Amino acid sequence: MQTFDLLDWNDIKVFLGAARGGSLAAAAKRLRVDQSTVSRRLASLESALGLALFERLPSGLRLSDVGQRLLQHAEQVESAVISLQHEHPPGNGRIGGRVRLATMEGIASLYLAERLWGLRERHPDLMVDLVTSAQTVYVNRREADLFLSFFKPPGKGLISEQIGAFRLGLYAAPGYLARQGCPVDLRSLKQHHFVSYVDDLVQVDCVRWLDDLLEEPQMVFRSNSMIAQKSAALGGFGLVLLPSFAVTARDDLVPVLHDVAFTTRELWLNVHADLQFAPRVRAVMVFLKKTFTSDVQFRLSEAKALPQAPSCANPSPHTRLSNSLT
Numbered sequence: 535m536q537t538f539d540l541l542d543w544n545d546i547k548v549f550l551g552a553a554r555g556g557s558l559a560a561a562a563k564r565l566r567v568d569q570s571t572v573s574r575r576l577a578s579l580e581s582a583l584g585l586a587l588f589e590r591l592p593s594g595l596r597l598s599d600v601g602q603r604l605l606q607h608a609e610q611v612e613s614a615v616i617s618l619q620h621e622h623p624p625g626n627g628r629i630g631g632r633v634r635l636a637t638m639e640g641i642a643s644l645y646l647a648e649r650l651w652g653l654r655e656r657h658p659d660l661m662v663d664l665v666t667s668a669q670t671v672y673v674n675r676r677e678a679d680l681f682l683s684f685f686k687p688p689g690k691g692l693i694s695e696q697i698g699a700f701r702l703g704l705y706a707a708p709g710y711l712a713r714q715g716c717p718v719d720l721r722s723l724k725q726h727h728f729v730s731y732v733d734d735l736v737q738v739d740c741v742r743w744l745d746d747l748l749e750e751p752q753m754v755f756r757s758n759s760m761i762a763q764k765s766a767a768l769g770g771f772g773l774v775l776l777p778s779f780a781v782t783a784r785d786d787l788v789p790v791l792h793d794v795a796f797t798t799r800e801l802w803l804n805v806h807a808d809l810q811f812a813p814r815v816r817a818v819m820v821f822l823k824k825t826f827t828s829d830v831q832f833r834l835s836e837a838k839a840l841p842q843a844p845s846c847a848n849p850s851p852h853t854r855l856s857n858s859l860t
Contacts, residue, residue, distance in 0.1 A: 542575075542578065542579075542582075543611075544575065545575045545576075545578050545579040545582070546579070546608050546611060546612075547565065547612075548561065548565060548567075548571075548572055548575040548576060548579070549575075549576065549579055549587065549604070549605075549608055550605075550608050550609070550612060550676075551564045551565045551572070552572060552576060552588065552595055553595075553597055553601065553605050553608075554675045554676070554677075555595075556594045556595055556596075557593075557594035557595055558572050558573055558594075558595070560594075576588070583604075585598075585600050586598055586600070586601075587600060587601035587604060588601055612676075612808075628657070628659050629657045629659065629660055629813045629814055629817045630657070630659030630660055630814065631659070631660065631661070631814040632660075632661045632662075632663060632814070633660065633661070633662050633663070633679045633680065633814050633815055633817075633818045634662075634663045634665055634678045634679045634680070635662055635663065635664055635665065635678065635679065635680045635681075635682065635818060635822075636665040636666075636667050636671040636673075636677070636678035636680070636681045636682070637664075637665075637666065637667070637681065637682035637683070638666065638667070638668070638682075638683075638684065638738075638741070638760075639666040639667075639668065639759060639760055639761065640760030640761065640777065640779075640780055641682065641777070641779060641780075642664050642665075642666045643666070643761055644760070644761065644764075644779060644780045645779040645780070646664065646682075647664060649825055650662055650664065652821070652825075653817070653818065653821045656817075656821070657817050660814060660817060660818070662818060665678060668735070668736075668737050668738065668758060669737035669738060670683070670687050670737075670738060671683075671687075673689070673692060673804055673805060673806045673809075675689075676806070679805065679806075679809055679815050679818075680803065680804065680805050680815065680818060680819065680822075681803075681804040681805075682801065682802070682803055682804075682822065683738075683801075683802045683804060684738070684740045684741070684799045684800065684801065684802070685738070685740045685799075685800065685802065686800075686802050686804075687802070687804055691806055691807045691808070692804055692805075692806065692807070693804070693805050693806070693807050693810050694802050694803070694804045695802065695803050695804075695823075696800055696801065696802050696803075697801055697802070697803050697822065697823050697826050697827060697832075698800075698801040698826040698827065698829075698832030698833065699798055699799065699800045699801060699832065699833075700777050700778055700779060700798065700799060700801060700831060700832055701777070701778050701796055701797075701798050701831070702743050702775050702776060702777050702778070702796060702797050702798065702799065703775070703776070703778065703789055703790075703792045703795065703796045704747075704773050704774070704775055704789070704790040704791055704792070704795045704796075705767060705773070705774055705775075705776055705781060705787040705788065705789060705790060706767060706772065706773045706774070706787065706788055706790050706846070707767060707768050707769065707770045707786060707787060707788070708786065708788055709770040710727075710767075710770045710771070710772060710773075711788060711790075711846055713770070714726060714727065714772075716790065716846035717773075717790055717791055717795075717846075719791070720747075720791065720794060720795060723747070723748055723751070723773070723791075723795070724748075724751075724752075725752075726751075726752065726772060726773050727752050727753075727754040727771065727772030727773065728744065728748075728751040728752060728753050728754065728772050728773050728774070729753075729754065729755045729756075729757075729763045729766045729767050729771050729772050729773065729774040730744045730751070730753060730755075730756060730763065730774070730775070731744075731756060731757070731758060731763070732756045732757065732758050733756070735758045736758075740799060743775055743797050743799065744775050746797035747775065747795055747796075747797060752772075754771050754772050755771040755772065760776070760780060763776075764776060764780060764781075764785075764787075767787065768785065768786060768787065773790060775797075777799070778831045779829075779831060779832070788846050789846070790846055801826060801832060803819060803822055803823065805819065
């Protein structure tokens, strides 16, 4: 191996971007440079080391054995640089900077976005990029600083904390219920129409929540957007299973069989171990935990027993949820 005197930290950053992105184009997009810059810096790094770090394939880049070993060391260098930055915050004593918070579209758009002003009031120098994603976001690959998820994701160097849970129930528009009638029990759901996700586009299994209630529902509308599903239900397409946080008093949706037709999901806050004590990231974490723990609909002990608005039907308490509604 050649001397390390010629190594450039910028080359290491490009190497990390290429290793995580799997292609020159993905690395260029992640690093906000052009592909020629990525290619040139990778060549510079390989020349300094005297080793090939990637196999160039038609499908993209694949780490060589030595590239895999270098990745471990490069991530340690990256962690050290991040830690050094955190030891020297801005001199004005105020928390500032940019934090990328990734989460699902529904909770981002229907709950979090309107509440983030409280964080802005407290820390005016802090900018939060709220990123919606339909798939797992890997904070250990630096895809985001924080990931708010409905499950505990895998990954090395990841600090995960369950900060709540929420209930999901069935809703329908008054027009649909007037036209199709109100379900009287779980069995009668077989005769009703449903709105849900596009099955082959679901990338996170935990959002297949309708499977918890019913096998083979009559689907009349599908979308990979929770907001679109809610709008379709408001328009009268059929029943939709929505989280409690997604429905407010402003919505003209009627709860359906809320005593028995429900399920729950957990809420997890995930951060890379290197970032958990960074002031800018910590400020967002504290805000999120306070926001969710102070909201009754996200309290762990009460997610299954929240008082519900009057439903269009009130079945016997002896009726039980079943996946075999025949």
